[in-house]
Amino acid sequence: MSTRDWQKSSYSAQGNACLYISALDNATIRLRESDEPNTILTTNPAALGALIRSAKAGRLDHLGEG
Template sequence: MRTRPWQKSSFSGEGNACLYVSAPDGATIRLRESDQPDTILTTNPTALDALIRSAKAGRLDHLGEG
C-alpha cells in the first residue's frame, strides 16, 4: 500500500482537536485525531459518505445525549 501524507481537515482549528485524513488508494480512507495519532480508523468512501450524510441530517444527534 502506497503511503499518502496526512491532511488536516479544513474544519479543524488549532490545538489538539484536529482530524487528519489520508487516502492511500481509491478504496481506503484513514482517519486519526491529533491527540491520539497512533489510533487510526480505516473505512471506505461509501461508508464515510453515509456517516457524513447521517451526521448532516441530524440522525446521529442522539449519540451525544446522555
C-alpha cells in the same frame, strides 16, 4: 507513515482536537485524531460518505445526549 500523507480537516481549529484524513488508494481512507495519532480508523469512501450524510442530517445527534 509520513505526516505529509495526512490532510487536516478545514473544520479543525489551530491547536488540539484536529481530525486528519489520508487516502491510501481509491478504496481505502484512513482517519486519525490529533490527540491519538497512533489510533487510525480505516474505512472506504462509501461508508465514510454515509457517515457524513447521517451526521449532516442530524441522525447521529442522539449519540451526544446523556
